[in-house]
Amino acid sequence: MHRDYVMTANAAATQQEASRRLPQSGITLGFGAYLIWGLVTIFWKHLKGFDSFELIGWRITTSAIMLIAYMTATKKMKPLLTTMRDPRTLVRLIVASILLTINWTTYVWAVVNGHVIETALGYFIAPLCTMVLGVFVLHEKLRRPQIIAVCFALCGVAVLTVGYGRVPWIALTIASSWTFYGYLKKQVQLPPLESLTGEVIVAFIPALMYVAVCWNHTNSVSNTASSTQWLLIALTGLITTVPLLLFAASSQRIPLTLIGPMQYIVPTINFLLGWLLYSEEITATKVAGFALIWICLAIVLLDLFIWQQRAVQSQPQSA
Numbered sequence: 001m002h003r004d005y006v007m008t009a010n011a012a013a014t015q016q017e018a019s020r021r022l023p024q025s026g027i028t029l030g031f032g033a034y035l036i037w038g039l040v041t042i043f044w045k046h047l048k049g050f051d052s053f054e055l056i057g058w059r060i061t062t063s064a065i066m067l068i069a070y071m072t073a074t075k076k077m078k079p080l081l082t083t084m085r086d087p088r089t090l091v092r093l094i095v096a097s098i099l100l101t102i103n104w105t106t107y108v109w110a111v112v113n114g115h116v117i118e119t120a121l122g123y124f125i126a127p128l129c130t131m132v133l134g135v136f137v138l139h140e141k142l143r144r145p146q147i148i149a150v151c152f153a154l155c156g157v158a159v160l161t162v163g164y165g166r167v168p169w170i171a172l173t174i175a176s177s178w179t180f181y182g183y184l185k186k187q188v189q190l191p192p193l194e195s196l197t198g199e200v201i202v203a204f205i206p207a208l209m210y211v212a213v214c215w216n217h218t219n220s221v222s223n224t225a226s227s228t229q230w231l232l233i234a235l236t237g238l239i240t241t242v243p244l245l246l247f248a249a250s251s252q253r254i255p256l257t258l259i260g261p262m263q264y265i266v267p268t269i270n271f272l273l274g275w276l277l278y279s280e281e282i283t284a285t286k287v288a289g290f291a292l293i294w295i296c297l298a299i300v301l302l303d304l305f306i307w308q309q310r311a312v313q314s315q316p317q318s319a
Contacts, residue, residue, distance in 0.1 A: 041119075050112070058236055100181055118168055127263070145299050
């Protein structure tokens with residue numbers, strides 16, 4: 001009897017220890033995913049001599065090969081292909097693939113052409129675009145702090161337009177394509193990894209054809225890449241897949257309320273890289289514009305925290 005009690009107590013202690021480690025590992029995995037996504041800017045900078053469209057062709061091609069191999073090894077490929085036979089799912093995957101390609105191409109083009117800070121702006125304002133999408137597409141109502149936050153964001157974009165001397169189209173393209181991509185992903189009833197695999201499968205043939213067309217061009221990868229650059233290009237599939245696997249594992253261990261704020265790691269890293277490592281111009285006007293965006297984000301995060309706290313406090317009362 002005593003032995004059974006000790007074994008039960010030990011099992012309970014082990015379970016409690018495992019439950020404590022689960023969120024910690026989830027945070028570590030999530031931080032790792034966003035850290036890789038942020039530092040991948042350095043990766044693309046080393047390939048700045050090549051056409052960004054050709055680089056995306058290689059990225060899609062190598063990603064498709066790696067993801068198909070992984071899905072086949074884990075015996076998930078056949079169920080995915082069966083799901084893709086559904087016309088509605090296939091159409092959504094095609095549209096998601098187009099949006100993802102636009103996002104990837106704009107980002108890589110911006111990085112190799114010296115607009116790293118503007119990519120940071122794009123990912124800073126992406127959550128705000130999601131809020132706007134919720135209002136105009138899903139007919140959601142904004143709380144007063146959210147309305148104030150959107151006003152700050154609009155002022156920030158206006159100030160940055162003056163600072164750049166043009167509409168910050170790179171940032172707006174990155175933000176809007178990522179927002180609509182995220183919205184469409186919710187309509188696809190597939191886990192993140194399976195969904196991405198479906199998207200790159202759809203884009204695989206066009207990407208491979210583009211790589212083939214560029215093959216004999218004077219400045220193409222095939223004609224000018226060094227052995228180191230070939231290695232980097234071969235790894236584009238790896239840098240696409242690994243952070244996604246880390247993110248998927250993280251999302252299974254910790255709530256989205258913890259993952260959500262982590263997304264700002266990526267644009268923060270990009271902002272610092274563009275400013276400190278690549279010496280991109282930071283004027284007083286740009287600083288003012290970014291400051292307005294950061295105030296907006298602070299309001300959104302504070303409002304989200306207060307709203308969640310109230311929701312938690314109201315649960316025992318409703319019970």
